[in-house]
Amino acid sequence: MFALRWGSKHEVVLASTMGESVTWHLACVVCEATYPGLEMRYRCDCSGTLDVVHDLSHCTLTREKLDARLASKTPLDRSGVWRFRELILPLGEEVLEAIAVTRGEGSTHLYEASTLGARVGVANLWLKHEGENPTGSFKDRGMTAAITLAKHLGMGAVACASTGNTSASMASYAARAGMDAIVFIPEGEIAFGKLSQSLAYGAKTIQIEGDFDDAMELVQKVCDSEGIYLVNSINPFRIEGQKAIGFEIMQDLDWQVPDWIVLPGGNLGNNTAIAKGLVELHQLGIIQRLPRLAVVQAAGANPLYTAWTSGEDVVPVKADTIASAIKIGSPVSWRKSMRGIEALNGVVTEVTDDQIMDAKAMVDAAGIGAEPASCATVAGIKRLVEEGTIKPHEKVVGILTGHLLKDPDVVVNYHTEGIEGIESRYANAPISSSAEIDEIRKIIRS
Ligand SMILES: *Cc1c(COP(=O)(O)O)cnc(C)c1O
Numbered sequence: 001m002f003a004l005r006w007g008s009k010h011e012v013v014l015a016s017t018m019g020e021s022v023t024w025h026l027a028c029v030v031c032e033a034t035y036p037g038l039e040m041r042y043r044c045d046c047s048g049t050l051d052v053v054h055d056l057s058h059c060t061l062t063r064e065k066l067d068a069r070l071a072s073k074t075p076l077d078r079s080g081v082w083r084f085r086e087l088i089l090p091l092g093e094e095v096l097e098a099i100a101v102t103r104g105e106g107s108t109h110l111y112e113a114s115t116l117g118a119r120v121g122v123a124n125l126w127l128k129h130e131g132e133n134p135t136g137s138f139k140d141r142g143m144t145a146a147i148t149l150a151k152h153l154g155m156g157a158v159a160c161a162s163t164g165n166t167s168a169s170m171a172s173y174a175a176r177a178g179m180d181a182i183v184f185i186p187e188g189e190i191a192f193g194k195l196s197q198s199l200a201y202g203a204k205t206i207q208i209e210g211d212f213d214d215a216m217e218l219v220q221k222v223c224d225s226e227g228i229y230l231v232n233s234i235n236p237f238r239i240e241g242q243k244a245i246g247f248e249i250m251q252d253l254d255w256q257v258p259d260w261i262v263l264p265g266g267n268l269g270n271n272t273a274i275a276k277g278l279v280e281l282h283q284l285g286i287i288q289r290l291p292r293l294a295v296v297q298a299a300g301a302n303p304l305y306t307a308w309t310s311g312e313d314v315v316p317v318k319a320d321t322i323a324s325a326i327k328i329g330s331p332v333s334w335r336k337s338m339r340g341i342e343a344l345n346g347v348v349t350e351v352t353d354d355q356i357m358d359a360k361a362m363v364d365a366a367g368i369g370a371e372p373a374s375c376a377t378v379a380g381i382k383r384l385v386e387e388g389t390i391k392p393h394e395k396v397v398g399i400l401t402g403h404l405l406k407d408p409d410v411v412v413n414y415h416t417e418g419i420e421g422i423e424s425r426y427a428n429a430p431i432s433s434s435a436e437i438d439e440i441r442k443i444i445r446s
């Protein structure tokens with residue numbers, strides 16, 4: 001173990017990396033330059049984003065080993081991220097047992113959803129509910145990896161820019177690790193359920209006059225100059241933790257690979273992660289083939305969709321959608337994302353806010369429930385089936401990324417007075433009644 005100290009120009013100096021070698025290195029997605037695995041950097045000198053590249057040549061992970069861990073009672077095995085530790089942050093059993101900052105994240109339910117599937121055109125539909133993570137979204141999977149690495153590096157403070165789920169997750173995991181947490185949020189753009197978590201877990205919460213993309217730019221500068229560890233999804237270790245969603249889906253399905261995995265895309269870290277993880281799992285021979293991947297964007301925040309259909313690079317847009325978690329106009333991980341989509345023979349599509357809210361009403365009414373961005377998944381499946389890309393007989397796993405209660409305002413408004421630009425086709429408004437039993441009987445019988 002070693003401590004970090006800061007050089008005269010606030011450059012990070014690894015005080016005693018000597019003697020510690022890790023089995024991974026960092027590699028630039030653009031120019032392929034490589035850096036040591038524990039070097040404190042989020043970008044290449046050429047400004048490209050970085051990958052964690054594992055040396056899998058000594059990895060002895062098997063289905064049997066992973067399945068045996070499901071019956072184990074140790075904190076690492078009980079976590080749906082650390083169960084796959086050899087492919088996440090292979091620091092060794094002893095180190096991880098001592099330092100892993102875990103809340104038992106993952107192990108979320110994979111819902112059989114054929115009734116809902118019939119409504120969108122696929123009978124064999126499954127929904128992986130990442131809203132069932134400790135702070136209510138899949139962000140906990142990336143966060144447990146990033147905060148554990150921060151602890152290993154001896155960092156005292158972490159920061160992120162967020163419209164919600166990342167800040168809630170970081171605030172919680174930093175508090176568990178005894179680190180300071182600093183959250184940058186775009187003023188007025190954060191859902192209440194999430195702001196409340198960030199405040200409650202004790203993060204220093206700074207509201208920026210500007211949108212998410214402005215907040216993102218500022219937080220990168222502050223982290224560089226103040227020696228704070230940045231845990232937005234530009235941080236390659238967040239991606240490593242999020243790979244576990246794909247691993248867990250495969251394990252949930254007893255290693256039988258579905259035809260499709262469908263998920264929403266905002267900053268594009270999650271689809272990057274799932275593709276990267278599944279390619280690694282395939283390389284190890286733990287799965288026999290790869291599923292196809294579909295990334296769904298909101299039509300008002302669709303830079304990847306535009307780039308994908310035109311074959312050009314991503315051009316930032318001014319984002320506008322009701323699905324706040326994917327309201328991102330300048331996605332940081334787009335190159336990695338495209339690479340993963342290509343590797344999994346994937347597609348990118350877009351859906352309108354109206355389609356997202358219709359899908360949300362269906363997901364909610366199925367008793368499952370999720371936040372708007374998550375339901376872009378189901379809206380996207382519907383569109384891809386209608387276009388013939390997804391075939392009605394194919395086995396589809398949709399990822400619901402976040403919890404219904406993230407944005408209770410949106411839900412209540414949808415079902416009561418309505419939301420501008422959205423048709424509340426499935427409204428279920430509360431009914432007012434006097435305290436008279438006869439009137440109540442009438443309402444119940446009607
Ligand atoms: C972060 C988030 C997304 C978007 O994920 P990216 O990795 O940024 O593409 C979607 N849904 C929810 C609920 C999220 O929290």
Ligand SMILES: [Zn+2]
Pocket residue numbers: 028029030031032033044045046047048
């Ligand atoms: Zn580079």
